[in-house]
Amino acid sequence: MxxxxxSKVLFDEESINRRVAELGEEITHYYQEQGVNQIVVIxxxxxxxxxxxxxxxxxxxxxxxxxxxxxxxxxxxxSSGQVIITKDIETDIKGKHVLIVEDIxxxxxxxxxxxxxxxxxxxxxxxxxxxxxxxxxxxTNMNTDFCGYVIPDEFVVGYGLDYAGKYRQLPFVGVLxxxxxxx
Ligand code: IMP
Ligand code: MG
Numbered sequence: 001m002x003x004x005x006x007s008k009v010l011f012d013e014e015s016i017n018r019r020v021a022e023l024g025e026e027i028t029h030y031y032q033e034q035g036v037n038q039i040v041v042i043x044x045x046x047x048x049x050x051x052x053x054x055x056x057x058x059x060x061x062x063x064x065x066x067x068x069x070x071x072x073x074x075x076x077x078x079s080s081g082q083v084i085i086t087k088d089i090e091t092d093i094k095g096k097h098v099l100i101v102e103d104i105x106x107x108x109x110x111x112x113x114x115x116x117x118x119x120x121x122x123x124x125x126x127x128x129x130x131x132x133x134x135x136x137x138x139x140t141n142m143n144t145d146f147c148g149y150v151i152p153d154e155f156v157v158g159y160g161l162d163y164a165g166k167y168r169q170l171p172f173v174g175v176l177x178x179x180x181x182x183x
Contacts, residue, residue: 007174
């Protein structure tokens with residue numbers, strides 16, 4: 001499968017493992033320095049599940065896991081569309097320290113609307129962690145607090161990221177060959 005659909009491997013399994021371990025330490029230290037020992041980690045389905053499952057095993061804090069699913073409503077080609085919650089968390093986050101975990105931040109529209117919705121539930125704090133960041137594509141003032149890698153504006157798959165629901169299980173991150181989506 002790799003030879004056919006991937007034009008370039010950006011991060012292999014070994015590099016990802018190292019980077020995710022570093023991120024886990026970074027997150028642990030960040031909260032410990034503020035005297036926070038308990039957090040709620042919210043994974044955004046489906047893209048974040050693989051990253052999240054590796055990441056939480058590298059975080060040395062008490063944590064609760066929960067998941068959300070959101071989708072962009074309206075014209076799917078316009079990423080500034082309205083974001084709606086299609087699966088909500090079951091945790092009451094009032095007064096709690098929340099860490100949102102996403103696969104990738106692109107325009108920032110999804111995370112901007114999501115954090116706005118979650119702030120109305122009065123958590124003690126919300127921090128954002130994205131595995132990948134397409135910084136140059138940003139159209140909002142959203143930024144991550146923790147990020148695995150900044151990447152160029154290319155369509156990538158693997159390690160949770162999909163194209164049309166496929167390729168999430170690839171253990172590396174690769175650029176999708178153009179013919180896959182242009183055919
Ligand atoms: P945003 O709202 O524009 O920041 O979009 C973020 C969402 O776009 C992510 O959660 C992904 O689902 C999707 N996305 C953006 N770029 C890629 C990519 O290169 N590969 C796979 N999904 C992507
Ligand atoms: Mg996604």
